[in-house]
Amino acid sequence: MRIVADQDRCEGHGLCADTAPEVYDLDDDAIVVLRHEVVPPELERKAEAGARVCPVAALRVEQIGAEP
Ligand code: SF4
Structure with a gap:
């Protein structure tokens, strides 16, 4: 992802x-900076948790290879 x-x-x-300082x-x-644009599998859950807590919905999680 x-x-x-x-x-x-x-x-x-x-x-x-x-929430997810590794990501x-x-x-x-x-202003937010991504440490990994493509998230390593072991950090996916943390990346999702971090995206969920954003109060202004500035973070979007995309599955690579999924249809837009
Ligand atoms: S939680 Fe949202 S508004 Fe806050 S730093 Fe992260 S991306 Fe920016």
Whole structure:
């Protein structure tokens, strides 16, 4: 799976990085940065959990190979 981050939407709450620091980081402007665009299998559950807690829905989980 892969994560798509909408950095225009991100408001820098940091909940994603608190929940899954292995997947999400914040840059100097407190905007989300992905550590892995393609998430390794062992981090998929954490990546999903981090995406779910985003209060502005800036993170989208996509299954690679799935139809859009
Ligand atoms: S939880 Fe959402 S708004 Fe907050 S830093 Fe992460 S992507 Fe941005």
